[in-house]
Each structure stands twice: as C-alpha cells, then as structure tokens.
Amino acid sequence: MADTYNIIISGEGGQGVLSIAEIIAQAAWLQGKQAVCVPYFSTEKRGGISMAFAQISDRPIAFPKFRQADLWVALSERAVTRLESYLKAGTTVIVNSHLVKDLSKLESWQPRIIDATKIAKEQLHKPRTFNMVILGAMLNFVPGISKEGFAAALDKQFADKYARDPELKKLNQQAFEIGYELIKK
Template identity: 65%
Template sequence: MKEPFKIVICGEGGQGVLSIAKIIAHSAWLQGKQAVYVPYFSTEKRGGVSIAFAQIGDEPIPYPRFTKADLWVVMSQRAIPRIAEYLQDGTKIVANSFLVKDFSAIEKWKPYAIDAAGIAKNRLKKPRTFNMIILGAMLKLIPGMSKESFSQSLEKTFKDKYEKDPSLKELNEKALTIGYDLIS
C-alpha cells in the first residue's frame, strides 16, 4: 500500500496556516491527485497556535490525521515544540526564519530556513505574498507536484479574486517562483 505524502503546518493564528494547507490540498486535487485537508481548530484563533494537516496521494485517503509527517512547516518559534512529535527520520522542514530564530531543536533535519516575511515585505512590497512564498517552497518538496500545473490550479482556486484584481495573479506567480527557487 502506497502511503500518501503527509504535511503538517504550524504557526501563529492569523499567519495563514489553514489557508496554506487548504490551498495545497485543493490544488493537488485539481491536478488529479487525491487530497485531504483538516485543520486543528480551537477557540484560540488570534494569539494562539494554529495547526493544519494535508495529505496528498494517488489513492483515496480515509483518515485525515497522522502521526508522522513527510513535510513539516513552522512559521513561528513556538510552533516548533507544538508539532515536534510529528518529526521522523527524513522529514523535510521549512521554517519561516523571520520568526524562527532558534533552530537547535530541529538542526538534525537540516531545515530550509526561509525569510518569507522579509522577502514579501522588502522585495515584493506586499506582506500578504508571504503565504505564496511558503507555498512555493513547499511545492518543491512535494513529490509529483509541478509548479506549472500548480499555477494552473491556483487560477481555479483564486478565480474570483483574480478577476477582480488581475495584478494579483502576476504577484502570486512571482512570489510562488521565489519560494520555489529558494529550495535547492
């Protein structure tokens, strides 16, 4: 039995943790993959830690949660202990180095430290492209997902928003590419 690719994302409430996981699962599904997303939702939306789970595979995925992740994304310092139990040998890590400063607990996994917030703010001048940069980086690490088809599915996901603001599409593409190219 072929296991699906398992992704866990954790960060501060309001950072877009849930949106990122939802977009990645939905886009994978639009590409013809099987995908499931489930948030770890609680009463603490702001000022708390958010967690989301996504799985992508070729066969139907019956259960939305898992114990060990293949891709582990942290967007803030305190997210690290919160999802540490999901780490296993070979887990790939993406960390938002704008808020994660102490890597000691995760060093052995050789995390990709990405200053997504810094790039969004300084290079793209649009802080809200933060999510797209993270998504780009994640995309590179998920097997069987191409950037081109992901971009196409994003167009379906953001159809309404792109119609209202065509410049958003270009901006998202740019941010996605930057994130994608940060992973080597």
C-alpha cells in the first residue's frame, strides 16, 4: 500500500493507454521490482475512455487497483473529467497538451505539460512514437527505473520488433529521450 508507487494512464481508446502501462510495469519488473498492471477496460475498444492502472513496489502486490495515484497521465480532455477522483495532494500530473486544452481543474497539481502528439508527428515524423515520448516523461518520476535500465528493458520487450526493424530502436530511444528531457523534474 504505502510503499507502492501507483500510476494511472488515461486517454481515448486507441491511444495506447494500456501499452504505456504494460511497458512501464514490465520495465520495472525486468529491473527487479514487483509490478502489476491492469486495464480498466470498457466494452468498446475504440471511442471510449480508456485507462490503465500500474503499480510498482518492492514486494508482492495484492490487488491491481488502488484509490489514489502517485503519477497520473492524461492523454485526452475527456480523461480529465473522468479521473479527478484518483488525484491526491502531491500527485504528479502529466498531460498531453495537444488534446488537453482546459487545465483549470488541474491547477493545484501544477501539471507538467507536454505536446507528445506534435513531437511525434513533427519532430520524429512517426505518430506511433507518441507512447515513447510519454513514457520518457514518466521516467522522471517512477522510482526504481533508470533511463538506462528502461532502454535495456525495451531491448528485451521489443526484441522481436527490433530484430525486424532496427530503425525502430533508434527512434524509440530518441522519442523517450525527448520526453525525458522536456519534463525534467
């Protein structure tokens, strides 16, 4: 409970909410942490609000859900209205400013802003690197995962994909570096 780091990622269906949670949880696990993640899935795969819970801890995790997040990542406007109840004093909030325009409700959390959609599209010319930009930003806060460790974990998780497409490795690395640098603590 108290010594577990709780993460919520929320956004629109199809934005890759669950993959972000899976990648961060598995990366932590590959670095020797206990980790669990679960999607909060709705009946529609697309068109609905999608969210995922991830927990990282030094000891086994009993239940995949929790009350309040230590890190909350909002990828779309609708996600904000739905998930306020999971915020507590001190929750780190990251928002994808490309889709979340109204930050008024989040003021007291001093949200960290990143336009991951634009970076992926214009800077990296690959919209699918969006997830990696967000993951890079998250890396500043998740305890127990170093940037190097995260890169090593990606090598394992994406071993097959990287073998087929060596460019992807470089691109992912670039993307999470950008995210990491932009949101530095």
